[in-house]
Amino acid sequence: MAQNSQAAPRRRMSKLQRKNTLIAYSFLAPNFIGFIIITMAPILFSIVLSFINWNGGVLENMSWAGLDNFREIFTNFNFKRSDLGITLKNTVLYALATVPLTIVFALSFAMLLNKAVKGASFFRFVFFFPYVASIVAVCACWNYLLMKYGIVNTFLNSIGFNFTKSWTQSRSLAMWALIIVAVWRGAGYYMIMYIAGLQNIPNELYEAATVDGAKAFQKFWKITLPMLTPTTFFVTIMTTIQCFKVFDTVVLMTEGGPGRATKMLVNYIFDLSFNQIKYGVASAVAMVLFVVVLLITIFQFRAEKKWVNYF
């Protein structure tokens, strides 16, 4: 049967093949229909909206805006004053710190817990827990830890620092508060991926290296890291995208403040759409966000060939 179809690839599908294809499609359909209605349609609608003047309500209220929405957000664009500039800058800074830190911590935890440590599964649970815990409760706890007289400041002051403010109420520390929570929350999840990656590395490589007299650090640098690059690549892409989508922790911890020190792109979009009810302008900002994330992802995929080893 297989040989037959190879011999005549251009032939019309046989009845059986057509039936099989239909069966396959019918299994894909529920997922696909859901995807198209729930994900694809709103995305396309949002693209259209970014060129339309619409403040909600009946569809007759819509009028073609051309590039007006984009003009509105790019007027006086700069990184110090305009909302788009500030939120873009904040989001990028947040991502620049969160992505590498998440990777470092996730990999460290994975290295520690990959071995047959006593209670490894308990610690894996402990590190994974933040990822499944309710974000509202988690942020409330972190708010308390990072308060003026909270545990963190008390500890830091006892070893000689001088922290006199709640972290979330300081322009310089509020961003770090968000970054710490993001890393703390994400590290456990990506740790699981790294553990899977580590377990896929063939033991023979390490044995051969031991025979050749390689030290632990050399093994890590020459074997572990290169063999983990597919995982690292995946983790980088996922954390980057998540960083650009950050919203919940900002609302729960800093509300974008003090001033606009931690206002992120998505908070800006939210404010435009639901406080100011300017859906068109909000969609234009969403398009900017989309393009930024797209460019970064394309760049990462381009760079992939240079540093990712598939084995």
Next chain:
Amino acid sequence: MKKIVSLLLAALLLVAMFSGASALADEKRVVKVASWDVYSTAANYHAAIKDGFEAVYPDIEIEWVDLASQDYKTLATSMLSAGDQTDVYIVKEITDLQKWADQGFLVSLDDLVAADDYNLSNYAGMDEMCRVADGTLDALPFRSDFWVLYYNKTLFDAAGIAYPTNDMTWEEYADLAKAMTSGEGIDKIYGTHYHTWLSAVVDWAVCGVDYTLADGNYDNLKYFYELYQDLEDAGACMEYGELRASGQHYTSAFYQGNIAMLPMGSWLIGTLIQEKANGTFDFDWSFASVPHMDGVAAKSSFGNMTAISISQNAANPEDAWTFIKWLAGEEGAKALAAVGTRPAYVSDAVAATYASVEGFPNDATALDALVPSSVSLEWPPGELVPQLQTVVNEEHTGIMSREYTIDEGIEYMNERAAEIIGE
């Protein structure tokens, strides 16, 4: 045999279906009303409204759509724009009315008012604020709140200091707050308490003067930011940064019994009456008029009006009109007043009901404070107001957490407001 059994079953099913259908036909007509805090003591009037209305109109049932208080505007706007069939929406902030009207969300009430010869003269002019830009009436005033100064009588008695009066300047108030402050640690007593909102700290600038927050200049706020920071430095109130980080609600702070004064809206009266009755706290409390600036009439306050409107997508607009007419009228006003909520409808009968609620502080100062000399709108309605609100609230957090000086913060407000207004 089997056939007979299955036939019987089918017959039974049919009977059941028809009886179900007839039950449906008998069911009351439902008016769905979007509100917030429906099942919380923070807004304890919902049961009173439902019971009061259904007693008069037994064939109509009120069904609450409970939305989260903080996100009410967002959720209600989404529901309206999505065409949800909820009949009645409470307009939590009057500034939203224009937005909703612009989008054609609401039914114009002019024809209904004319057809029923409905009397609009009992709202002390507040019905004018329910008229949107093109002059149509899109809502009826329902509650009207203004800010008063609550105080803990027990603390004042213990300190042997005279209660706040209805004629204090802000300086006198600040001195009083400092005088009431004492103790350390768990014995600490705070002279006053500022909730984190912009309104609790600086909106006093609009009281009794010809100035609104939509004017685009915020120099007038400087006096109140300085007053606040002076009190914070003196330890006479809790620190803003701590309140923000802990997210403590002003009610839970006040219930602890270590706060002498609390400027807050009159909506708190009903809550305090109920929570005291529930045993949440056991100190005595009352309220006075908010302080005033030098040269401004005493008893000037600012406030907000809550209105009630009918959605363009209402499933049951006729009964919705019956409901809002009742709620905004004298009967509804009495139902609200009976649980300590201040209705927008003004009449002697309503005022008497309001003051006779069990647990209402019946001292002469409080009764006198119920009649402010003027109530300015917190934010006037206007197209640019939502944008200005965002700007002022953002810079407010910067000033309050002392990340920049008052002058810098106000300069940012002015600059950004100028950009918005200039556009």
